[in-house]
Amino acid sequence: MPNIRVDARRLTGKKFLIPGQTATPIDATTVISLALAPGTYVFQQMSEPPATFTFDVTPDGFVTYDPANEGFLAGQGTGTLIVQGFAIAIDGRALSHDLITVLPGNTDVLSRDSTHELTLIPGTYRLALVSSVADFAFVLAIDGRVSIEPRYTGFAKAVEQTLTIHGYRIAIDGRALSHDLITVLPGNTDVLSRDSTHELTLIPGTYRLALVSSVADFAFVLAIDGRVSIEPRYTGFAKAVEQTLTIHGYRITIDGRALSHDLIPVLPGNTDVLSRDSTHELTLIPGTYRLALVSSVADFAFVLAIDGRVSIEPRYTGFAKAVEQTLTIHGYRITIDGRALSHDLIPVLPGNTDVLSRDSTHELTLIPDQVYKFLPRDAGISFTLTLDIDGTVSVVPGGLTVEHRPLRDRLLDDFTTGLDSFAVPLSATTSRRQTGAMLGGERSTSVTNLASAQGALGHFDVGSAGCRLQLTLGVDQQARLQVSYGLRDDGTLAPLGVNLHDGGVDRLRTTISRVNGSTDVKVTVFTPTGPSSARARASGGLIEFRFVDFAGPGGQDFTDVSHIVFEFVSGDSFTVDVIEACGPHRVSRLVS
Secondary structure, X not given: OOEEEEEOOOOOOOEEEOOOOOOOOEEOOOOEEEEOOOEEEEXXXXXXXXXXXXXXXXXXXXXXXXXXXXXXXXXXOOOEEXXXXXXXXXXXXXXXXXXXXXXXXEOOEEOOOOOEEEEEOOEXXXXXXXXXXXXXXXXXXXXXXXXXXXXXXXXEEEEOOEEEEOOEEEEEEOOOOOOOEEEOEOOEOOEXXXXXXXXEEEOOEEEEEEOOOOEEEEEEEEOOOOOEEOOHHHOOOEEEEOOEEEEOOEEEEEEOOOOOOOEEEOEOOEOOOEOOOOOEEEEEOOEEEEEEOXXXXXXXXXXXXOOOOEEOOHHHOOOEEEEOOXXXXXXXXXXXXXXXXXXXXXXXXXXXXXXXXXXOEEEEEEOOEEEEEEEEOOOOOOEEEEEOOOOOEEEEOOOOEEEOOOHHHOEEEOOOOOOEEEEEOOOOEEEEEEEXXXXXXXXXXXXXXXXXXXXXXXXXEEOHHHOOXXXXXXXXXXXXXXEEEOEOOOOOEOOOOEOOOHHHOOEEEEEEEEXXXXXXXXXXXXXXXXXXXEEEEXXXXXXXXXXXXXXXXXXXXXXXXXXXXXXXXEOOOEEEEEEXXXXXXXXXXXXX
16 A cells, blocks of 8 residues: 655644544644555545545555646645645734634634735635634635635725735723723733723624623624624613614622621722722623622622623522622621730721720621731731631631631520529519520510419419420410510610521521410511511421511511511410521421
């Protein structure tokens, strides 16, 4: 079987195939030798469609080919096929972007600074942008001349061996946005500031725009007739008319008022600080966004969808909430205890230079981040605090105590502290206050002896005879018990200021371990916008009050709860073992 040499080193595309003979593309940077039996073969370069020509191997081991191909081939009647190609020039100097060759083994960028020479075999060729292929093709004929279809003549011209691409000039208007835009173009990452409109000269194709570290969820198309268009799903925040693209974005609200620090949006051309004194409106293009602190980016991201709604990943719901066009970041409340130190600390937080004295503990509400710095007020030790997205907190070096206790990991009240016992006469109400290790550090209890056929007393007890909270009633007796947190026994407020969503909590739960009949239970949660309540009838066991079942003026936003009231109305004695906050898949922490 004859050995045929193939020399394709002059070609700009550095890979080729001989279908049926080579399973994978062959490197064209060297002369290769192939054992080819007499017959007809195809030389192929993987363009779109593939550029090909045929050649023959004679029984004597020589190469022959169509004389019409003499312009780009050599070696007729020898043992070597020389693929010389045709040299053509591509001129894209009028464009706002470079061009990328779509050639096998070659993705060279043709910069717009100069014209470029390519050596190709006859065929149809395309040019690429960053992540897509331009809506354009040119043809190299067997006589070495370049041509294009008539529909491309509005933005390109082919004369002999030269292809000139002058593109279409379009305008991009992002002046309504709160951020600049970054072009995603080969060889061009210019920032399109929101101070003015901007003109770009482009080849037809699909284009995207970038933010700081991601690509916006948006694309526009420049058609071969020079008009800009967008998909219907983008019309809520953008408009394309003829050669002009206008992006007006969506206006969203960011609420970080619960935090101990301000926030810095990570936006191109915008380093404005979102102070925690108020909510802030931003006008954004759909995409993924992050927020920064002083010297790092927070462990958090939110998404603005193409329908204008804000969303966050489920793992962030312990410290943030997204509803429609509003993002609320309530953070995690942590306790800093530097009382063992010999110096005060200054947290490095945007908009907060408060000094944490070593005389007491301090509470800070923070968004998760890997690097919170705490500097000594004068001389002393610096500390680095890490707050993970699940609320786990750590600090290095040792010597500073930090703690975050997510609600989903603790009982609100297990009735093992704040022990008390009293009796209530018929038609009377008795209110008492107990202190201890319960939510807010105090519990207010109020018992009303509603009815009793024999005028019996109602007995309230916490902690006696191994019981938790117990209300003992006689025959045909009815009473109402209210257990309040954040309310004093005289009815005045001692606001909790607690975030019930902290740590992924989505419900409150109480456990009634002993009841002779049934008990009506009502839970009311009070927030600055008003109360919301949920009800259940219990005959013992676990009673859950999911936040989605609460109704009332306060809605279901429990990020700032002032007080909580549990109300039990019963005609039978009952015992309450525990009140707790929990997530959707957590087993109750019963206290025996």
